[in-house]
Amino acid sequence: MPRTPRPTIVLVGHGMVGQRFLEELASREVTERARVVVLCEEPRPAYDRVQLTSYFSGRTPGELSLVDEGFMERHGIELHLGDPAVAVDRRARTVTSRAGLEIGYDTLVLATGSYPFVPPVPGSDSTGCFVYRTVEDLLAIEEYAGRSRVGTVVGGGLLGLEAAGALSGLGLETHIVEFNPRLMALQVDEGGGAALRRTVEEMGLTVHTGVGGKEITVGADGAVTGMALSDGSRIATDLVVFSAGVRPRDELARGCGLEVGERGGIAVDERCRTADAAVYAIGECARAVDGTVYGLVAPGYEMARVAAEAIAGSTGDAEGAGDAGASFTGADTSTKLKLLGVDVASFGDAHGKTEGCLDVVYSDSRAGVYKKLVVAADGTLLGGVLVGDAEAYGMLRPLTGSVPPVAPEQLVLPAGAGAPAALGPSALPDEAVVCSCHNVTKGTVRAAVTEHACTTVPEVKKCTKAGTGCGSCVKVLTALVNDELEAGGVTVDKGLCGCFAHTRGELYEIVRTRRLSTFAELLDGHGRREARGGEGCEICKPAVASIIASLAPALGASGYVLDGEQAALQxxxxxxxxxxxxxxxxxxxxxxxxxxxxxxxxxxxxxxxxxxxxxxxxxxxxxxxxxxxxxxxxxxxxxxxxxxxxxxGHAYGKALRTVKSCVGRTWCRYGVQDSVRMAIDLELRYRGLRAPHKLKSAVSGCQRECAEARSKDFGVIATANGWNLYVGGNGGATPRHADLLAKDLSDAELVRLIDRFLMFYIRTADRLERTAAWLERIEGGLDHVRDVVVHDSLGLCAELEALMADHVANYRxxxxxxxxxxxxxxxxxxxxxxxxxxxxxxxxxxxxxxxxxxxxxxxxxxxxxxxxxxxxxxxxx
Amino acid sequence: MTAVTTEVTTETTTTATTPATAAAVAASGEERAAGLRVEVRADGGWAAVCRLSDLVPGRGVAALLPDGRQIAVFRDRAGRTYAVGNRDPFTGAYVLSRGLLGSAGGRAFVASPLLKQRFDLATGRCLDDDAVSVPVYAVRTR
Structure with missing residues (x-):
């Protein structure tokens, strides 16, 4: 019974699930008829904990935020940061906060999440011991790592590997200590664990499995010096991160006499309600009706939705009250992750626990690839494990529970070794869940195209929310949307303009491979039929002029942009x-x-x-x-x-503008490299280079980043060991921080990588597409670009470098x-x-x-x- | 709207009988064409504004008429010439001669170098806004 005309809902905990719960309340307009108060322990509003590690590759805490600007104000939600709830009085229906706030509630929602489990190892509270859970934990680890050489992670599960990747990325010699006989024991089987271990070891990390920490030793100053293991061996380490799993934070519930599970977790029913009808629990602190405490975000989101729906019904008017359909009885725990750069996925019955099931395994230790599918005797796909190549995950997960249209062995073979060219999304039934974060089926996606007239993937994402969670389904989603558009007779004209049906990237390839040095040849030979013999237009002429200028030395064209026919194009x-x-x-x-x-x-x-x-x-x-x-x-x-x-200065051209710099080590007491020298070298090297759009750059002499390099197309930041290269930054209307492409590069390595990056961009970008937009658009994103320019996955690097060498040699x-x-x-x-x-x-x-x-x-x-x-x-x- | 005819009086020679003489005739025709004057009709007479060789196909130049008016003169790939007022009506700046020449549906246009609105070179009509146009002038080469 509401005690006041305007009931009060108190949410304890503002993590990912808490924020989703608030959004679900707002979308049901509960925030308009109820007072909503949030108590949050952390000093910052909800952020993307799943992407926490991306802080080390350059995402700022602000960028990790999940709360849209003005969300709280718009919905009149009172958020108390840094003030956790400490007690609940269920009889009086009040919550007390640490700061002494006492808030009466009509409905209480506990979304307190979990805490990192620290094994009872003597010395685990010494200076230099950390957990890996919050932004504050990461800030502390980063700070301490600055004066450490060796780091050890206790725990070889999902989070442990993330933490190990972070330590390794911070330049520490890194050890992983896992009690189980293999890494990621929960998700992958023995074969997958072995493939994963090999790849991790190849990256220079040391893996200790089947052992536990016995004692942490400290020096005279109380700081960590080493760790003794259960097998009698010892690791000399300066820093220890405990990442050995999490436990539900259910102490508030225990304190007010609510039932908790044997191994923790607040017991709730299928509507996420505790035995007290006024108290709900959602996310990692709750024990679902199937007895499981789910540690993944997708089930947490589902619980947030179910609880919000139940609360909307009970606080609403007559029509809402009858709406009691939603329930949470269990969830799919399929996951796909990139850990230390290795794709790892598991879905369905990954461990083959179903009675009478069979395995199909493909294993290539040389390439670090392991794939296993679990199938029933009748051919039904039950689950699987993919390590090293999880490309097929997007298709396989939705197929789970049905008989795939091709034999299972064909599904695990690498492309080109007998596998079907591509198992398209047409193979999926309409009820297959394409996006498991938001529970969006193929049928819903198709309807977005056929009934809601969406014509692009971003539109479909907006309409259905598919692909906006972990993002692992975007590839399948894109194929599905394109299939549907084509089936509907919509041809998406990707042509540059009315004169060319080709994209800029395609025109670049035509000009390069056919060595065309005039616009007329290109238009008359490759233009749209109706445009041949014409003048071209204000869109294609400068675009083609830029392509010819970028390739001029290779084409034998004049490097001077105003000679001959080129003059008429500019x-x-x-x-x-x-x-x-x-x-x-x-x-x-x-x-x-x-x-x-x-x-x-x-x-x-x-x-x-x-x-x-x-x-x-x-x-x-x-x-x-x-x-x-x-x-x-x-x-x-x-x-x-x-x-x-x-x-x-080429301020007039779609070309390199400036390479901004700070004074660097020469003058600045903080500088670690000569940033001015490097900026001048880079500016002189790339001056005059024509590109799809302008190019800006900067070099900072230390991590304080006074040159604002991360707002540039390519930005360089000095480190004690060399240079970090960031790409795809932008200021302007849609600011974007540049992503880290590679770190601790020597001068020569830096220049070679920028050569390749710029030439790859010039080759593949659309007209007037800055590097930021290009990086967002290009399939595979930053990872793909890194594969191409760092690992030479397309075998292009020598050619890209040669093109740049031509440019440098021919500059006037x-x-x-x-x-x-x-x-x-x-x-x-x-x-x-x-x-x-x-x-x-x-x-x-x-x-x-x-x-x-x-x-x-x-x-x-x-x-x-x-x-x-x-x-x-x-x-x- | 003023109706406009574009008069091109360049000589064409069709008497060549062998490839060698054809090339020679073409070369001399080219030379003669380059020496031709471009004239624009203004105030009832024809005003010479430049040589045909001053015009780069696909680009324009600005010229002054005897009364001080500014015009923009263009030549397309096929050798046709056009003249329109040089003032961009959207910004007021005298810059249309510096725009890029293009064609759509076989009709030549110039795109303003400032905000890129396109004007049909034969009619002066703005292709992006029906209510706007620029004056057009008859051109001949002789």
Missing amino acids: DTNDHHLANIQRNGSYSVVPRIPGGEITPEKLIVIGEVARDFGLYTKITGGQRIDLFGARVDQLPAIWARLVDAGFES DEWAATLDDPERLRRFVSFVNAPGAPDPSVRFVAERDQVRPDLTLLSGPDIPVRTLDALEGSAAR
Whole structure:
């Protein structure tokens, strides 16, 4: 019975499941008719604990957050951070927080999660011992690892391997101690465990199985020095991480007399309610009606949904009250993970416990691949284990419980060794669950296309939520959506423009393999039929010009972008080697490599600006932009700049812009490498390189990252051992932090990797697609790009490096080349029939001691323009 | 809207009988074409604005008419010439001569270098906004 007209729901715990519960409440509008209070122990709102380890590959705690900005405010939810519940009085229906808050409730939901189990090893509370559960744990480990050499992880399960990967990534010599006879004993069988062990050992980690920690030894300062094992051996280690499983946090429930399981976990019914009808428990702290405590997020989400539905029914009006359908009776524990870079998946009856079941096993120790399927006598797929190659998981899991359309041995063979080309999603029945995080069936996905008119994968994701959980189903989802679109007769035109049915990447391949050096050949031979013999358009001409420029040395084409036919393809900026501004004047940006400039050169820039009456502004890329040059002034301005040793900054091109830097070790007391030197080297190496879009870069001299390298297309951050390379960063409207591609590189390794990365991007990106968008779009994402440019999985690296070497060898400053040639200078006139006359429409007025465009000259009265106001507000005055 | 005809009076020679003489005639025709004047009709007369060789196929140039008006003159791949007002009506800037020439459905257009609106070069009509157009001028080469 509600005690007040507006009932109070108290949620204890704000983890992944807690947040999902709040979202489920909000979507049922319970937040509008009830007061919702949340007590959260951690100092930050819910974050993606599953992706916790990605903090070490560069995700910030903020990026891990699961709470949309304004979510709490929008739904009037009161969130108390850093203030856990300490007691529940069920008779009075109150919860007391550590800070002393006493909150009355009508409904109490416990989502307290679990705590890491620390085995009772003497010394386990010493300095240098950690658990692996929260962002705060990771911050502490990272800090301590900075002064450690060797790290040991106790626990070789899923979390243990993640922790080991993190320690290894922090540069520690890493040991894994597992009590069971194999790694990931819960998920994989003996064969899978052996394949996993080999791969992990090949990465330089040491694995100890079948042993436990006996004692942790400490030095005089109380800090860890080593660990004695149950077999009598000893590991000298500076740091120990306990990651040997979790236990439900059920102490609140115990404290108020609620029933808990023998091995922990708050007992709930199929609607996630405890014996007290006013108290629910969901997620890892609950023991489901099947007696299991589920430690995976998908069952937790399902419990959140079930509890929210039950609560919506009991707090709602008449119509809601009858809605009591949802129940949670157990869940699929299939998982697919990437641990230490190894794909591991298990699904269904992975251990073959079903009566009379049979195994089909494929094992290749050399490649570290192990696959096992468990099938019933009648051929029904019951489950399986995949290690090293979990590609088939997306298809196999939904097929579990049915008889696959091909023989089971064909499902485990590697591609090209007798396996069917691809077992397409057409093989799945409509009721097969494609996305197990959100329980979305193939039928639902198909309906999104056929009934809800979705035409892209992102639209389907938004419509069905499929693929928005762990993401392991996105590949199958994409194939399914494309199949459905095709079946519906929708052909998705991926063509570049009305002239070409090819994408930019395809045109690049055509130009490269057929060695075409003119736009006309490409259009007339490979354009859409109706566009052949035509002019092309404003979209394809610059795109093709860029492709030809990127490949110029290999094609035998001119490296100068304005020679011959190429001149007709370039946007006005490239055509005039300057940036057009709103009044038709241009801006000029000389290259200032790394942002380093001598006083003499600064004075030249000042004098040029003064003598030509240019507006000057410092740019974000550590250089100086000079605005307000008429087209006929550009050669005279550049003659002065080239004389003083400047060259083009390519601010006008889809090309490398700047490589920003901090002063680095030379001056800064924190710097660990010479970041300015490296920035200058990189800027000089890649200057003039034409790309699908502009390229920005930066080099920071230490982890403080003053150069903001992670907001760049390729960013370099100094470490004590060399350089870390980050790729795919972006500022602008959709900011993205760059991802770590490789770490602790030498100068030569760094340059070689950037060479490959840039050329691979140039080769495969779409028109005007920055590296950030490209990395998000390209199939396989960062992992694929790393495979290609680091591990040379496509055998392309030598070619990519050769293309870059060609570029470097053939670079010439475009402005010097222009000034040397009277023919090339002819284009720099305002009027073809009055070469000496300045353009009278380009005028300026004074503002803050400099010039700005006089826009009143541009608002001629002669042409009525309806949309002028909307497009150019100030020009309309 | 002003109706516009584009007059091209370039000579064509069809009397060649052997490949060698054909090449020679083509070369001399090319030379002669390069020396041709491009004229634009304005205020009842024809004003010479440049040589045909000043025009790069697929690009434009700006020219001043005797009364000070600015025009943008273009030449396409097929050798046809066009002239429109140089002022971009969306921004007021005199920049259309610096836009890229393209074609759609066999009709040539120029895309403004500022905000990329396209204008049909034969009619002046904006292809992205029916209510907007630019003036067009008759062109001939002789």
